[in-house]
Amino acid sequence: MKRNALTITIGALLIVVFFLLLFVFQVRQSEVAVVTTFDKPTRPVDKPGPYLKWPWPIEKVYKFDQRIQNFEDDKFDEMLTADSFSLLTMVYVGWRINDPKAFFPKFKNGSITEAEKALKSRVGNAKSAVIGRHPLSDLVSPSETGTKFAEIEKEIMDIVQAELTANNYGIVIEFLGIKKLGLPESVTTEVFNRMQSERQILISKSQNEGEAEAQKIKSTADRKAAELLANADAEATRIRGLGEAEAAKSLAVFQQNPELANFLFRLSALELSLKERATLIFDQQTPPFDLFRAPSTNSVQK
Numbered sequence: 001m002k003r004n005a006l007t008i009t010i011g012a013l014l015i016v017v018f019f020l021l022l023f024v025f026q027v028r029q030s031e032v033a034v035v036t037t038f039d040k041p042t043r044p045v046d047k048p049g050p051y052l053k054w055p056w057p058i059e060k061v062y063k064f065d066q067r068i069q070n071f072e073d074d075k076f077d078e079m080l081t082a083d084s085f086s087l088l089t090m091v092y093v094g095w096r097i098n099d100p101k102a103f104f105p106k107f108k109n110g111s112i113t114e115a116e117k118a119l120k121s122r123v124g125n126a127k128s129a130v131i132g133r134h135p136l137s138d139l140v141s142p143s144e145t146g147t148k149f150a151e152i153e154k155e156i157m158d159i160v161q162a163e164l165t166a167n168n169y170g171i172v173i174e175f176l177g178i179k180k181l182g183l184p185e186s187v188t189t190e191v192f193n194r195m196q197s198e199r200q201i202l203i204s205k206s207q208n209e210g211e212a213e214a215q216k217i218k219s220t221a222d223r224k225a226a227e228l229l230a231n232a233d234a235e236a237t238r239i240r241g242l243g244e245a246e247a248a249k250s251l252a253v254f255q256q257n258p259e260l261a262n263f264l265f266r267l268s269a270l271e272l273s274l275k276e277r278a279t280l281i282f283d284q285q286t287p288p289f290d291l292f293r294a295p296s297t298n299s300v301q302k
Helices: 002-023 100-106 112-131 149-166 185-256 258-273 297-301
Strands: 024-027 031-037 040-045 049-052 059-065 069-072 077-080 086-097 171-182
Touching: 024 031, 031 100, 040 100, 059 100, 069 112, 077 112, 086 112, 086 149, 100 112, 112 149, 112 171, 149 171
Parallel strands: none
Antiparallel strands: 024 049, 031 040, 031 059, 069 086, 077 086, 086 171
16 A cells, blocks of 8 residues: 555656646746747746746747857958058957847847857948048057047947847847957058157157246246346345445544544554454554554644
8 A cells, every 4th residue: 555655656746747847947047038839939038937838849948048148359350440551450249138039030049159150240340330430549559548449449339239229139238349459560660650750749749848848947037036136236225325325424524533533444443453362463654553653742742
């Protein structure tokens, strides 16, 4: 009896498993799916979880990885810039499936390989069109601010995305960037000469700005020096005038008694000579040392 119960249980479990395999499918967090009915897409599934379906051949489930897919050019593409220079470029692209129902019929059985082939073709066309609108200096420049990589990459991405949306491919571009740039050997020398010329222009500009700033500083210094000299001359003239005025007052007093004035001048000169301790050897005939001579009789009588 126990043996029959075990057999029935195992049989029931097998029936349940068989039922689940036939009528239930699971979509993971990183997946999207599309359900086809007689090979025609009828139901997209973009959320994770278990879902019911009819067994094959009525319905069939195709699952796709909805994470970002990456690819890049495997070789350089040569194209012309707006100023007729040949330029070699390589780009990388990140894309993902955002509408599995639209994606599935565009490519055989929703083939990722076929989707990337179509994307590469459209990226190449967009890249050629965008670079053809820009001069070489927007991509190769001696200055950090001279290039326009971000703008060019966005232009290419916008063109590709517009084509994908217009054709209802069920694909969205997440990012696109320029990986490598190259120059054919025939134009490398000319490009380097142009870069050297642009660098020389920047050097000349910096030199001119430096010379102009130096001239400005020199002019300011000359102006301030002239102002200081003028102020000094004015002050010297003022002091000289004060001195001459005082000298005129003293002269008027001295003219009243010339002998007294002469005596005072000699006495002042002698005081200056003896201001510090010193040993003097002098001639009593030489003013102001003649003051050390004994006064003459005539002078005393007077």
